Amino acid sequence: EPEVTQTPSHQVTQMGQEVILRCVPISNHLYFYWYRQILGQKVEFLVSFYNNEISEKSEIFDDQFSVERPDGSNFTLKIRSTKLEDSAMYFCASSVRGLAGGLADTQYFGPGTRLTVL
Amino acid sequence: GQNIDQPTEMTATEGAIVQINCTYQTSGFNGLFWYQQHAGEAPTFLSYNVLDGLEEKGRFSSFLSRSKGYSYLLLKELQMKDSASYLCAVRDRRDDKIIFGKGTRLHILP
Numbered sequence: 001e002p003e004v005t006q007t008p009s010h011q012v013t014q015m016g017q018e019v020i021l022r023c024v025p026i027s028n029h030l031y032f033y034w035y036r037q038i039l040g041q042k043v044e045f046l047v048s049f050y051n052n053e054i055s056e057k058s059e060i061f062d063d064q065f066s067v068e069r070p071d072g073s074n075f076t077l078k079i080r081s082t083k084l085e086d087s088a089m090y091f092c093a094s095s096v097r098g099l100a101g102g103l104a105d106t107q108y109f110g111p112g113t114r115l116t117v118l
Numbered sequence: 119g120q121n122i123d124q125p126t127e128m129t130a131t132e133g134a135i136v137q138i139n140c141t142y143q144t145s146g147f148n149g150l151f152w153y154q155q156h157a158g159e160a161p162t163f164l165s166y167n168v169l170d171g172l173e174e175k176g177r178f179s180s181f182l183s184r185s186k187g188y189s190y191l192l193l194k195e196l197q198m199k200d201s202a203s204y205l206c207a208v209r210d211r212r213d214d215k216i217i218f219g220k221g222t223r224l225h226i227l228p
Contacts, residue, residue: 033215043161043205043218056215087146091160107152109160 004110006092012116013082021077021113023092033093033107034067034076036060040042043050043091050076082117120144122219124206129225130196138191138222140206151216152180152191153205161205193224201226210214 005024013019025032034046047057049067064080075094078088093107121143130136142150149168153161167173167189169181179192191204204220210217 042220043155043207045215048215058215073160106163106166108163109153111160 002028003059004092004094004108006046006090006115009111010114010116012118015117016081017083018084018107019079019115021090021092022067023075023077023110024073025075025094026108027073029096029108031055031095031107032067032069033095034077035091035093035109036088037091037112038088059087060115071112078098079115082115084117087115087117120208120210120217122206122208122217124187124219124222126220127223127225129227130193131227132196132198134196135192135194136196136224138168138193138204138206138224140189140191140219142187142189142206142208142219144187144208144210144217146210147184148209150180150189151205151209152178152189152206153207153218155203155221157202163205164204179205198226198228200224 004026009024011019014106032049035043036046037043039046045058047067066078068076088113091112092110093108124140151166152164154164155161162179165173165180165216167180170182170184172179172181177194193200203223205221206219207216
């Protein structure tokens with residue numbers, strides 16, 4: 001069964017450093033998402049991406065964040081200058097369609113990257 | 119604004135039935151999802167409702183009432199592996215994103 005994959009599973013970095021989290025969405029999916037979940041808290045939407053551009057972003061997704069689809073398979077989240085409060089689990093998700101409605105819009109989540117900022 | 123409410127924790131016994139409720143107030147509505155999340159793992163899709171009524175899938179059923187802004191997830195014949203958090207999530211009509219509730223942590227006792 002196709003699945004979303006993410007690397008690395010755990011990333012430790014120093015405050016102020018840049019990190020890139022990588023995701024390979026399911027191959028026939030067209031919409032891609034990043035979420036984060038701070039330990040013990042709810043899953044929070046960061047950004048959605050379609051047709052090589054951001055379609056929605058939350059107030060959390062400020063100028064330190066960026067996303068890119070550098071080739072036909074990878075989808076990356078870059079955090080330019082990490083802060084302590086960026087420590088969280090970051091989930092990538094993908095879906096076949098976005099706004100059209102229906103079960104095909106179900107978002108399938110990757111296993112997550114645990115980011116620890118020291 | 120967007121608000122999704124569900125109980126923080128529930129406890130049930132192996133073999134029993136449990137109902138997890140979710141109420142929502144959102145500016146638009148284009149479907150409600152239930153996800154299961156085991157500790158330290160990613161959410162996994164359980165069900166999707168966009169029309170009123172009950173959707174049954176094996177041991178799990180999900181109900182939606184759009185007029186009441188209410189949904190529930192019903193788990194039957196509970197197994198120990200059902201111990202997890204259950205996340206209610208709503209898709210806003212205008213936004214290409216899903217808003218998650220805080221989740222209900224379900225504990226199953228033998």
